[in-house]
Amino acid sequence: MARIIALHSHRGGTGRSSIAANLARLMADTGRRVALVDTDLQAPAAHVLLGVAPHSADRTLAGYLTGLCEIEEATVLLTAGFGDGELFLVPARAEASGIHEIIAQGYDVGLLREGFDRLAGCLQLDVLLLDTHAGISNETVAAVASADILLMVTRPCQLDLSGAGEATEFALRLNCPGRALVVNTVPPGTAAGPARRRAEAAYGLPARAVLPYVPEFACLAGDRLFAAAHPDHPLTARLTALIPALLDATPPGAAACAPGGAATPPTPHRAEP
Numbered sequence: 001m002a003r004i005i006a007l008h009s010h011r012g013g014t015g016r017s018s019i020a021a022n023l024a025r026l027m028a029d030t031g032r033r034v035a036l037v038d039t040d041l042q043a044p045a046a047h048v049l050l051g052v053a054p055h056s057a058d059r060t061l062a063g064y065l066t067g068l069c070e071i072e073e074a075t076v077l078l079t080a081g082f083g084d085g086e087l088f089l090v091p092a093r094a095e096a097s098g099i100h101e102i103i104a105q106g107y108d109v110g111l112l113r114e115g116f117d118r119l120a121g122c123l124q125l126d127v128l129l130l131d132t133h134a135g136i137s138n139e140t141v142a143a144v145a146s147a148d149i150l151l152m153v154t155r156p157c158q159l160d161l162s163g164a165g166e167a168t169e170f171a172l173r174l175n176c177p178g179r180a181l182v183v184n185t186v187p188p189g190t191a192a193g194p195a196r197r198r199a200e201a202a203y204g205l206p207a208r209a210v211l212p213y214v215p216e217f218a219c220l221a222g223d224r225l226f227a228a229a230h231p232d233h234p235l236t237a238r239l240t241a242l243i244p245a246l247l248d249a250t251p252p253g254a255a256a257c258a259p260g261g262a263a264t265p266p267t268p269h270r271a272e273p
């Protein structure tokens, strides 16, 4: 059965998409069958980070949600040497297309959950990673409600940390069984210890990784995946070290996230234009 991991953050620019794409690649490198679905219809990034184009404008997540294709037809297989593993991507949409139809027509949000289950089964996945838009949207709700683990990405600044309570409440309401925290882009000259402690106190969770701001990362600007360009960099090692914590038998943070009285998850509903 596939482990489903949704990445989420309160604000944009935390490094969520970059971490999702690098983790997907590193997991495939270690022999796993991995798919990354870019549910960020507003600001898609995964196809740029992984350097692939959708098959066509219709064969994307947006195309699937508006009835133009089946979800497996939107899947792109990345072939660059992953050993025994395989990496699949479902791009959110093609450039300048798909979003208008979604806004104009709306779509049945239940299709997202159905599509994730279908992908996990027909691609025989070990891991399904779901990248999301920052904050809370219909796609994010569906992704988190489908996930075994909510991987929350935050910068150590107060603007990001102010969303911690909302993110925690969100995971509880959606009955997501596990939560994990990653602190990203700790500024140069800032001690990692206090940054970690501030984020852990805000989220009430141990940080699974604390990642520094790395200029080479920012400089790649989506031209190449960091883990592929810098396989021996300490940041790549920290991302690799995160994998066992995410793929352990018991979702991390399970106890913290499943108290007796967790609220009922909202029923999927049709997104209104």
Ligand SMILES: Nc1ncnc2c1ncn2[C@@H]1O[C@H](COP(=O)(O)OP(=O)(O)O)[C@@H](O)[C@H]1O
Pocket (backbone or CB within 6 Å): 009, 011, 012, 013, 014, 015, 016, 017, 018, 019, 045, 184, 185, 211, 212, 213, 214, 215, 217, 218, 219, 221, 222
């Ligand atoms: N650890 C890091 N060090 C330096 N730059 C980073 C790091 N993590 C992410 N970035 C950069 O931050 C920017 C935003 O990242 P992105 O993954 O698009 O964030 P999000 O998906 O949360 O909006 C990108 O330019 C990315 O290269």
Ligand SMILES: [Mg+2]
Pocket (backbone or CB within 6 Å): 016, 017, 018, 040, 043, 045, 132
């Ligand atoms: Mg993003």
